[in-house]
Amino acid sequence: MSSTPLAPGRPRTRRPHGPRPSHRPRRPRFNSAYLFILPSVLLIGVFIAEPIVQSGWMSLHDWTVGESHHKFVGLDNYTALYHDHRFWNALRVTVVYTAAVTAGQVLLGLAIASRLRRTTWYTALLRTAYFFPFIASLVVSGIVWKFLLDPQVGLVDAWLSKAGVTPPDWLQSTSLALPTVIAVGIWKNVGFTMIVLLASMQQIPPDLYEAAALDGAGPWQRFRHVTLPALRPALLFTTLIATVTGLQLFDLVFSMTSGGPIFHTESVVMYLYQKGFVEFRMGYASAVAWVLFVVILAVSALQLRLSRYRDAD
Amino acid sequence: MPTDTLRPRSAPGVGGPYDDGPRSPRTVRLITAGRVLARSGAALSWVAVIVGALATIVPFLWMLGVAFRTNSDLYADPARLIPKHWTLHGVHAVVSQLPFGRLVVNTFVFAGGTTLLLLLFDSMTAFALARLKFRGSNVVFLLILATLMVPFQVTLVPVFLTLFHLGWLNSYQGLIVPRATSALGIFLLRQFFMQLPRELDDAARIDGANDFTLFWRIILPNAKPVLASLFIIQFAALWNDFLWPLVVTNNVDMQTLPAALTLFSSQSGVDHAALMAGAAISLSPLAVAFLVLQRWFVQSVATTGIK
Numbered sequence: 001m002s003s004t005p006l007a008p009g010r011p012r013t014r015r016p017h018g019p020r021p022s023h024r025p026r027r028p029r030f031n032s033a034y035l036f037i038l039p040s041v042l043l044i045g046v047f048i049a050e051p052i053v054q055s056g057w058m059s060l061h062d063w064t065v066g067e068s069h070h071k072f073v074g075l076d077n078y079t080a081l082y083h084d085h086r087f088w089n090a091l092r093v094t095v096v097y098t099a100a101v102t103a104g105q106v107l108l109g110l111a112i113a114s115r116l117r118r119t120t121w122y123t124a125l126l127r128t129a130y131f132f133p134f135i136a137s138l139v140v141s142g143i144v145w146k147f148l149l150d151p152q153v154g155l156v157d158a159w160l161s162k163a164g165v166t167p168p169d170w171l172q173s174t175s176l177a178l179p180t181v182i183a184v185g186i187w188k189n190v191g192f193t194m195i196v197l198l199a200s201m202q203q204i205p206p207d208l209y210e211a212a213a214l215d216g217a218g219p220w221q222r223f224r225h226v227t228l229p230a231l232r233p234a235l236l237f238t239t240l241i242a243t244v245t246g247l248q249l250f251d252l253v254f255s256m257t258s259g260g261p262i263f264h265t266e267s268v269v270m271y272l273y274q275k276g277f278v279e280f281r282m283g284y285a286s287a288v289a290w291v292l293f294v295v296i297l298a299v300s301a302l303q304l305r306l307s308r309y310r311d312a313d
Numbered sequence: 314m315p316t317d318t319l320r321p322r323s324a325p326g327v328g329g330p331y332d333d334g335p336r337s338p339r340t341v342r343l344i345t346a347g348r349v350l351a352r353s354g355a356a357l358s359w360v361a362v363i364v365g366a367l368a369t370i371v372p373f374l375w376m377l378g379v380a381f382r383t384n385s386d387l388y389a390d391p392a393r394l395i396p397k398h399w400t401l402h403g404v405h406a407v408v409s410q411l412p413f414g415r416l417v418v419n420t421f422v423f424a425g426g427t428t429l430l431l432l433l434f435d436s437m438t439a440f441a442l443a444r445l446k447f448r449g450s451n452v453v454f455l456l457i458l459a460t461l462m463v464p465f466q467v468t469l470v471p472v473f474l475t476l477f478h479l480g481w482l483n484s485y486q487g488l489i490v491p492r493a494t495s496a497l498g499i500f501l502l503r504q505f506f507m508q509l510p511r512e513l514d515d516a517a518r519i520d521g522a523n524d525f526t527l528f529w530r531i532i533l534p535n536a537k538p539v540l541a542s543l544f545i546i547q548f549a550a551l552w553n554d555f556l557w558p559l560v561v562t563n564n565v566d567m568q569t570l571p572a573a574l575t576l577f578s579s580q581s582g583v584d585h586a587a588l589m590a591g592a593a594i595s596l597s598p599l600a601v602a603f604l605v606l607q608r609w610f611v612q613s614v615a616t617t618g619i620k
Contacts, residue, residue, distance in 0.1 A: 032524040033447035040438035040494040041453060047491035048460045051471035058470065108365075115362050128607065129366035132373070135603045135610070137553030139571040140592045143578045144376045153585055155375050158392035187369065192614065199615035248464055251555040255575045269466055269556070276470050277560055289467045296464055 055286045063283035070283070077287035087288065089263055090271040091295075097182055097267065098246030104186040105242050106235065109193025114223070116194070117201055127198070131191035138188065142255030145184045146171065171257050174264045181256055181265050185246070193238045200234035201227065236307045240300060247296050268292050373596075380404070380590035387585060403586030407594070410587055411573060412566055417594070420569040423488045423558065424551035428544055430493040435543075436536065438494070439502035440528050444514060454503075461496040466556075473560055483567040488558060492551070498543055505539045506532060542613035545606070549599055570595035 059077055063070040081087050112130060116123040133141060148154050149170040157167035170180045204227065212222045228235075250269040253259055259266035268288065276285030375394055379387060380403045382396030390397075407413055441447065442454055472491055473482075481487030509532065517531045533540070558569040565573060574591050577583065603610050 031445075031447045033441040033445035033450070036437040036441035036445065036524070036528070037453055039434040040457075040499060043434065043490070043494040044457065044460055044496065046475070047472055048463070048468055048496070049456065051468035051475070052460070052463055054471040055467050112362060112365065115358055126362060126366045128604075129370050131611065132600075132603070133369050134614070135549065135599050136373070136596050137555065137571050139553070139555050139575050140596050141372075143574060143588065143592055144372050146578070147379070147585060147589070148372055148375060153379075153387050153391045155371075155391060155394070158390075162392055191369070195611055195615055199611075244464075248466065251571070254555070255578065258579060272466060272469075273556070273560075277473070282470050282474070286467075286470050289464075289470065293464055293467050297462065 055289055058283050059286035059290050061283045063281075063286070065280035065282060073283070077284050078291075080284070081287055081291060086263060086266070087268075087271060090266045090268045091291075093178060093265060094247055094249055094267045094269075096178065097185065097249055098243055100179075100182045101185040101189065101246050102239060102242040104182070105189045105193050106239055108186065108190050109197055109238065110231075110235070112190065113194045113197040113201060114227070117198065127191075127194065130194050133188045134191045134195075136188075138251035139255045141184060141188050142252045145187075146256045149180065172261055174261050177257055177261055177265050181253055184256065185249075185252060188252070189242065189245075193242070196234050196238050197231060200231050204230045232307070236303070240303055243299055243303065244296055247292065247299065268295075376589045376593055376596075379585055380593045382586065384584065384586055400586075403584070403590035404594075406584050406587035407591040410584065411577060411591065413591070413594075415566055416568060416570050416573050419485075419488075419567060420552060420571075420595070422485055423569055424548050424554075426485070427489045427492045427551050428547045430489065431495055431498060431547055432540055432543060434494045435498035436502050436506075436533060436540065437528070438499050439506050440532055442499070443503045443506035444527075444532065445524060457496045457499050461500065469556070469560060476561060481561075483562050483564045485567075487561050488567075488569075492557065495547070498547070501543065502536070502539065505536055509535055541609065542616060545602075545609060545613045552599060 058070075060072060060074060061070045062073045062076070116127055116130075148156050151157050151167065151169070156170075160167040168176055171177050208226050208230075209222055212226050217225065248269055249267040250273070253265045253267050253270060254273075257265045259270050269292070272285050272288040272292070275281045275288060371394070378394055378396055381399050381401070383398065383400050383402055386393075386397055438453075438457075442450055476482050476487045476491070479487070481490075513531050513535070514527060517527050522530065553571060554569070555571040555575065559572040559575075562568045562572065565576075568576075570591070574588070574595060577591065578588050
């Protein structure tokens, strides 16, 4: 860091060569860097770092709000989770949602980005349309879709009936509720993938395509050997982001289904919310949070690892 | 869906810079069966893309339509997108059934206040980490990186208890202060500050600038684009945030729009027009900002990649 030689408060006189002088400047110089980091470090310490430790500690206790004594129970909360069917169900729902939305969002995003790659007035308009749901909150999206799919006032069912199709019970059906939520999840996020991939596509030098075409590569080969390799970092990035946000699924199911019908769309974070902030079983909720943390870490690490293997070929 | 079906199969030739396949010049057009297939495939893919785009927009148009029609009109013909009789009933209903003005103010205070504090604190820390020398800087940076990996839900329960003991639940400080710094913001700003030329610092110091003037007068003005990007991203994320305000507030006078609307929507016999008017109003600031500043939004998302 080259800023120190000219730092204020330090004598600008040249030191004689030899060992550093033993005497310090009269007033010990206060390093203002500590003032700069103070607010963030304080906030991160109090509201992020300490709570992470405390959450781990609480997960080892029977910590229910309103009770004066919080009994240390070791790993009991985790063993209880292991035998908790509702938790496993929530984990399954979350993983299925995440896998389906990530795959759908990335593949559809790639397809749309490839189609809208040329910049013209109509592709610009279409890009705006696809990106728009990403601006809306998950809550507004969830509420609007919940009523779009409503059997009495919903547009979707009304249009299907007009077309002579009997509309299914989208969100009331145990078999269709989760796929419907997944479809809305993809609808909400596909514009994000599209934008990131488009930004990455515009960085690809056109010469590469000309060279590939001269070598006789067809459209598919140009896509496979020029576009895809160039997009690999962006694809990995969007996949990672989609996975991590998918595993934290909460807003969409809370506003669309409240976890129903009979827990068929209850996610891990919804279960955490239920245990921690409805039943006030804070120790158990903390254990759920830590399992979620481990799942997220493991899945992200796996994805990074797999992408490295693919890089090696 | 395999992407190759979505592009025209054309013979090699000279094409535009942003296309996978250079297009064939018109003179060598050969009408073969494959070519006809490719043409119809391309046409189909355009139809699919346009239908998909309509599917992203129609729900919002329907929301607007429902907000401005009577409930009897809605029940009579739900297939209608545009109201038969326009009415402000929905807007009146949501304002009377919810403390709506208060909710809008709360959401603005929460999203705006948090974002401004966050930008200040994050850029201060990022400045120290990128441009100043101090003992323990590596430890601080590693600590910040480590917290980046932990999902926010892990801290939710202990932070809730802390706010409870401070008496900060249902208050602006409870909503704002714990979110007023972000590891990701520090990380992104640090990356940006490290790219600024060192000569800036040296020149400023020769002119007698201390750390504070260097930060405020030199570094921050040079970081305007990245600060604007972060502002957009953070403000939008907080405006749309749901779980955090839901946990910190249970009094409807302190809630933000997403939490209040969700709880409102789950009431039985909810007034559809009121709900959709509320949803439309809560969407409108970001929607208008997006349509006006589209380039900024897109660039912010593409560069920072966060919601």
